[in-house]
Amino acid sequence: MEDFSHNLRLLSSYYRSIAEVCRQLKLNRPQFNRYLAGKARPSANTMRRICDFFGVEEHEILLPNDQFRRLIQVRPVAVNSTAVADAEMLETGYLQRLQGFNSEDVDRYLGYYFEYYLSMACPGQILRTLVCIERKDNGVYYQRSERLRETPDSPMCHGKYFGLVNFLSDRIFLSDYESLTGNEMTQTILFPSFKNRITRLSGLRIGVSGSGERMPCCARVVYEYLGAEVNFRKAFAMCGLFDLNSSEIDPVLRDAVINRMGTRDWHFRAAHL
Numbered sequence: 001m002e003d004f005s006h007n008l009r010l011l012s013s014y015y016r017s018i019a020e021v022c023r024q025l026k027l028n029r030p031q032f033n034r035y036l037a038g039k040a041r042p043s044a045n046t047m048r049r050i051c052d053f054f055g056v057e058e059h060e061i062l063l064p065n066d067q068f069r070r071l072i073q074v075r076p077v078a079v080n081s082t083a084v085a086d087a088e089m090l091e092t093g094y095l096q097r098l099q100g101f102n103s104e105d106v107d108r109y110l111g112y113y114f115e116y117y118l119s120m121a122c123p124g125q126i127l128r129t130l131v132c133i134e135r136k137d138n139g140v141y142y143q144r145s146e147r148l149r150e151t152p153d154s155p156m157c158h159g160k161y162f163g164l165v166n167f168l169s170d171r172i173f174l175s176d177y178e179s180l181t182g183n184e185m186t187q188t189i190l191f192p193s194f195k196n197r198i199t200r201l202s203g204l205r206i207g208v209s210g211s212g213e214r215m216p217c218c219a220r221v222v223y224e225y226l227g228a229e230v231n232f233r234k235a236f237a238m239c240g241l242f243d244l245n246s247s248e249i250d251p252v253l254r255d256a257v258i259n260r261m262g263t264r265d266w267h268f269r270a271a272h273l
Contacts, residue, residue: 005038006065010072011054025053098166099139106140106167109133109198111228112235115144117221117257121210122150125241126249126257131223133165140165142174148241161186184208188221191272198225202256204270218268220257
């Protein structure tokens with residue numbers, strides 16, 4: 001039991017606290033403390049739950065502590081990446097907690113937008129996507145829908161991104177992931193609107209190119225407000241790639257997404273509209 005208690009303490013140290021382990025395992029804290037102190041042995045059912053949670057076998061958690069420590073050192077990911085831990089992070093992740101700091105003005109930005117920026121996968125062309133920002137439960141979330149055909153002969157490609165919106169102080173932060181392939185995340189920071197009516201929001205977007213190169217890139221971005229409700233099919237059909245001189249792109253908007261640096265700039269900066 002002494003080796004078991006030492007091994008259990010080692011496994012628990014991979015988490016933020018004993019309380020977190022007990023909460024995820026749904027075990028009574030005083031009872032778990034007795035296991036940690038070597039004063040009690042779990043029942044067969046509880047031992048199975050503990051082993052499944054930490055990703056070890058029962059015979060392994062009963063090994064001498066020195067041998068068990070060497071075993072864990074060569075596979076730390078198996079200990080710290082259980083499905084239960086992942087679910088807990090999704091439920092109470094750090095970005096999620098920031099929802100509680102959202103500005104009261106965040107609701108005025110709910111609705112649909114066209115997003116414009118110079119495509120990272122197709123240099124020299126402007127990509128227009130459709131963004132929906134909405135409130136669900138106590139949080140503000142968004143979905144970004146993307147469609148493009150890189151060449152006239154290539155098939156139409158679609159992308160769907162889901163993310164969180166955080167309006168912190170005087171900036172709007174959007175963080176998302178690509179849901180269809182799960183191989184990309186993006187971060188966008190926008191200036192809020194200081195006008196009574198929201199028309200366009202500008203800022204910066206960072207991500208990776210969708211080409212095989214997957215080059216990390218940063219681009220100026222503009223969000224064009226469409227309204228609280230739109231015909232999704234019609235709006236989405238208007239998305240895609242456009243030449244810089246396309247008549248479908250407002251010249252003011254086109255100039256706003258051109259990526260230029262001033263001669264005195266040390267960093268690539270967002271541009272006010």
